[in-house]
Amino acid sequence: MTKTHEIVIDKVKESKINSIDFSNLTFGKTFTDHMLECTWRDGEWHTAEIKPYGPIQVEPSCKVFHYGQAIFEGMKAFKDGEGDVFLFRPEDNWIRFNESAKRLAMPEVPKEVFMEGLKKLVNLDKEWVRYGEGLSLYLRPFMIASENGVAAAPGTEYKFMIIMSPAFAYYKGDVRVIIASEFSRAADGGVGYAKAAGNYAASFYPNNLALEEGYQQIIWTDAASHEYLEEAGTMNIFVRIGDKLLTAPNNDRILNGVTRRSIMQMAKDHGITVEERRVSVKELTAAANDGSLKEIFGTGTAAVIVPIKGYKHEDFKFELPTLESSYATLLMGALKDIQYNRAEDQHGWRVKI
Known part of the structure; x- marks a missing residue:
């Protein structure tokens, strides 16, 4: 000893x-x-x-x-x-x-x-x-x-x-999601921003219901109205509408993801416009209908980035387009290059053992 x-x-x-x-x-x-x-x-x-x-x-x-x-x-x-x-x-x-x-x-x-x-x-x-x-x-x-x-x-x-x-x-195969309109992951004043074990246990039942319908995850919406996107399963959520990358702002319902913050910085480093603001289901569906919805992806430590291939909200279903050059691929590659010491770490994120 x-x-x-x-x-x-x-x-x-x-x-x-x-x-x-x-x-x-x-x-x-x-x-x-x-x-x-x-x-x-x-x-x-x-x-x-x-x-x-x-x-x-x-x-x-x-x-x-x-x-x-x-x-x-x-x-x-x-x-x-x-x-x-x-x-x-x-x-x-x-x-x-x-x-x-x-x-x-x-x-x-x-x-x-x-x-x-x-x-x-x-x-x-x-x-x-x-x-x-x-x-x-x-x-x-x-x-x-x-x-x-x-x-x-x-x-x-x-x-x-x-x-x-x-x-x-972590995830293998295509990922499609249901946008929640009944169950909630977290509520105002609760522990949604904490990595509390109970947050994840409470998500298992609605996720099992999604699996029964052939969907791998849930995009959680705000508990008060179910009108605004908040998280994607166990990940933070990003939406690309046109050339802008949108993500929900931090609050006491949303985990302050380390990968999320890293991806936001990677996007800015590559000249991509990033907006932290509320994104409504109505805005998402309107963008899907007019062709400006290009990507949805989740970010987290275990998965890094998970592109979402399609989603369902109530009776509406939408399949995301297949892009030759996606933000998800670009940003995942940039982040991994830093993590694996293949690129300069200008933000001081790597800590050598």
């Missing part, structure tokens, strides 16, 4: 990496040799530990099971052609993680625990980061209320953990 900057490291005796088929990965099913765990108790964070990946022991009365105090982040590490490993905008994830923690009455995680723990963990398992188009290491920091007891109050003990999973493609 070695202790470095308050992080205790216990290495596995033998790696399981040689048993993994990296050409046949299912997203989020395979995990690396190590994980990080740090406990908040008695009003303070205790020593962080990096140890072999494995089960954690909790009691049935653990508060996360009863009151849903659980938050997470999604991040990635990338390897370039020289074998160097990079994180992408990790400090943005740390900031957002603590915004989520505050909203769910959970303790904020210190920067030295989150950032240094993340770097040491990735460095320890860096052989799991494979080089190749689409290959990455998906990083999942999360925190749960680990106190025992069923009193309806915030926990007094929490576990912060990081696990890591080698990843390839």
